[in-house]
Amino acid sequence: MNNIAETRALARKCGMPYIDIEKEVPDKKCVDLLKEVFARNYNSLPIRFLNGGVLVAIGDPDQKEVVETLTFHIGKKVYPALGDKTAIRKAIDTYYSPPSSEPAKKNESPPAETEEEVEREHRIISVISNKGGVGKTHVSTNLATVAAQGGKKVLLIDADLGNADISNKLALFPEYTLYDFLLGDVPLEDMIQKTAYGFDLVGGSSGEFKLANINYVQRTKFIRSFRKISENYDITIFDLSAGIGTAVMDFALASDEILIVTTPQDIIAGYACIKASFQRFKDIEESLLKKVEFYEPRKVYKPWVIMNQITSLKQGLFLFNRICQTADERINNMEAMFSIKPEYLGGILYDRDNFKKAETERKPITVVAPRSNPSQCMEYLGKNLMERPDLRSYSQQIKTGLGRFAMIFGLE
Secondary structure, three states: OOHHHHHHHHHHHHOOOEOOHHHOOOOHHHHOOOOHHHHHHOOEEEEEEEOOEEEEEEOOOOOOOHHHHHHHHHOOOEEEEEOOHHHHHHHHHHHHOOOOOOOOOOOOOOOOOOHHHHHOOOEEEEEEOOOOOOOHHHHHHHHHHHHHHOOOOEEEEEEOOOOOHHHHHOOOOOOOOHHHHHHOOOOHHHHOEEOOOOOEEEOOOOOOOOHHHOOHHHHHHHHHHHHHHHHHOOEEEEEEOOOOOHHHHHHHHOOOEEEEEEOHHHHHHHHHHHHHHHHHHHHHHHHHHHHOOOOOOOOEEOOEEEEEEEOOHHHHHHHHHHHHHHHHHHOHHHOOOOEEOOEEEEEEEOOHHHHHHHHHHOOOHHHHOOOOHHHHHHHHHHHHHHOOOOOOOHHHHHHHOOHHHHHHOOOO
16 A cells, blocks of 8 residues: 555544645745744644635644644644645655755855854843742753754753752763852863753752852852853853742843743742742842933833643643733733733643653653654744844843843942
8 A cells, every 4th residue: 555545544544634745736825824843843734725724734643732733833723634744744845945946056155154143143041930840940951952953052051059950850960060160269161061962061059059149259250250151152041040039030130031931730920920020120120220320221021931831732822811911910000111021932731751751861851752742842942932033232132131240230
């Protein structure tokens, strides 16, 4: 039996329509609705508009979340039709990455990156949560893995000084940790550890030392060293301690991006984290407005929200909208100068078996089970975060990124 006959039989068995992808000419406007990374991940290709939705050829009828996930990404109702897997992959190659009509020129060097292009690459991201157990470190580790796999140079910093979660979860045993840097004479460069997952790591330390205990001298040392070393990376990710203490919020708000991780079970704690970080955001901006001449305050606080351990993508989006509604009612309607506008980075579907497997093997789930639902979600989050337009120059980022540490802590 050939592939076409097998696929037809499988379609009948699953109660799905069959589509002969080789006889179809996909509508370019439909194809553009789905990003290439998701078309390849789910081996799916939009074909044409149908009854207010989109007819999509899919290669695997057994993925329970495929249709729901594609609906989320495309933004329209999806009408799935089963097609031959190999034919769909070939069609994806054709319609997303068509061969160039011009022959390649030998020995031609790629165009040099302009200074502006290089400058726009660097970003500092802090990952926070109101409490432990919501998957904050899991998110940090897998985002670093996805970004590194995407060609970015990534530095992951385990700033949860009391637990050293990342080193423990990944079975990494650094010779030196952030503890040695802050309390000893170990240079930061000697603490950076290469990992098998493509990113560099500055490990935390198991003990009683907490971020909140950093004194003025240690803050100065931390700021100056990380401002220098971060210039060597496209993305720096801080996995901060759980909780809403002032020190944690100050370090988070000094970043270019803040990712707040919560779960359906801890939605109230998630909102409390958003509210606390907004209040600290407001306090800092008002303080800098008084201290720094000609300072232009940021008036809108825009944290990213990640909904972890969800049972469906709809659930994650519904809960995020509830958070936004509550923020409008309890914060924005009461504020005159400042406001909060959370942005939804996405949700992570819960998969108990694969999470357990990742914990047992002490590896990122995106490595252990790359085709699992959580891994697909994590790849979407990483791509969404990395592809977000960032028009600031590096000099501007210094003022909004690590340079803000200096202003917040009164070091400049």
